[in-house]
Amino acid sequence: MAGVARARLAEERKAWRKDKPFGFHARPEQNEDGSVNIMKWKCYIPGKANTDWDGGFYPLTMEFSEDYPAKPPKCKFPGGFFHPNIYPSGTVCLSILNEDEGWKPSITVKQILLGIQELLDTPNDKSPAQSDAYVCFTQRLNDYRKAVRKQSLQYPPPN
Template sequence: LFKWEAKIPGKKDSLWEGGVYKMSLEFTEDYPNKPPKCKFTPVLFHPNVYPSGTVCLSILNEDEDWRPSLTIPQILLGIQDLMCNPNEKSPAQADPYVA
């Protein structure tokens, strides 16, 4: 098991601008055949982030859009984009976001 730490800057002209968001990436021995587990530390309040901090994103799910050819920069850019453009069709936890 390998564990990396990464920082994602908030996108310009977004709610997240000016912030730097830490996360851990955990790789199993099966990487790149299986995606890394990406987790915000500390946890972000976001529709696509579980209470544990784990990111809910299709490219991080081997049963959905994961491809072994995805690079770490592509994964981090995908997460940065998700921060600004939540996927309402795939919430990590639906109940807290229902008005």
């Protein structure tokens, strides 16, 4: 199975290079010896234009198991990321990343990253992952929007 995951990720990487959405970054990390770790990707998701997330480039890691694509990757923002559907650890709570809900082996890295970008501005209030952001989003929307705009300043474009 390990060969299947690595071959699929090599294909994903090639497809990403040919057709990546504007402003997004995604590439496998490098090991200390300079070799490529195809199983762990460092990504940046731009905030959608004309939203409270606009201007931020949000760092995300994608960790793939040897069971990929049968199982989804683990996607994480930095710990403490403020969003109703992001756990305090930074783990993204999204149906397409849950093997018991919406995951399908045909879902691509590009689709995952676009789905996470969409989730940023349109939280799912039926699936809260952190109480502070959820309560703020559902009960004090203006405060929530201010907190999101403040957070966007913490994540300037990558070098």
